[in-house]
Amino acid sequence: xxxxxxxxxxxxxxxxxxxxxxxxxxxxxxxxxxxxxxxxxxxxxxxxxxxxxxxxxxxxxxxxxxxxxxxxxxxxxxxxxxxxxxxxxxxxxxxxxxxxxxxxxxx
Numbered sequence: 001x002x003x004x005x006x007x008x009x010x011x012x013x014x015x016x017x018x019x020x021x022x023x024x025x026x027x028x029x030x031x032x033x034x035x036x037x038x039x040x041x042x043x044x045x046x047x048x049x050x051x052x053x054x055x056x057x058x059x060x061x062x063x064x065x066x067x068x069x070x071x072x073x074x075x076x077x078x079x080x081x082x083x084x085x086x087x088x089x090x091x092x093x094x095x096x097x098x099x100x101x102x103x104x105x106x107x
Contacts, residue, residue, distance in 0.1 A: 008038075008039075009037075009039045009040070009063065009064055009086050010039065010040045010041075010042065010063075010064055010065070011028060011032070011039050011040070011041050011042070011061065011062070011063055011083075012042045012044050012049070012061070012062040012063075013025045013028050013041070013042070013043050013044065013059065013060075013061055014044045014045075014049070014050050014053075014055055014058050014059060014060040014061070014062070015043075015044075015045065015058035015059040015060065016045055016058065017045075018058070018059075020058075020059050020072075020073050021058055021059040023059075023073050024059035024061065024069075024073050024074065025043055025059075027073070027074065027075075027076050027079050028041065028061065028079055028083075029041065030076065030079075031076065031079045031080050031083055032083070035080075035083065035086075037083065037086055039086060053065065053067050054067065055067060055070055056070075056071075057070050057071030058070075058071070059071075059072070059073060061074065061079075061082070063082065063083070063086070068082050069082070
């Protein structure tokens with residue numbers, strides 16, 4: 001069942017404390033912040049989850065369990081493109097909640 005929940009999507013950034021992994025996490029955080037996305041953002045450094053998803057090179061990014069980047073640092077524009085559908089969904093959710101607030105205030 002698809003419900004409107006503020007934390008409907010999960011973005012996982014996989015890697016160790018390496019500069020490449022930190023840079024990847026920073027880029028994802030930047031896009032999430034710029035677009036005011038309501039997501040669960042997790043920095044995953046544990047091997048079991050990486051192996052579960054078949055990740056053998058870091059840094060890596062998974063959106064809702066689907067690996068979308070592995071073994072490289074994506075450009076900020078690529079991260080924006082990867083998160084575009086979540087951005088649109090968040091904008092619709094914000095508009096919907098604003099409308100509900102306006103309707104509630106009108107009664």
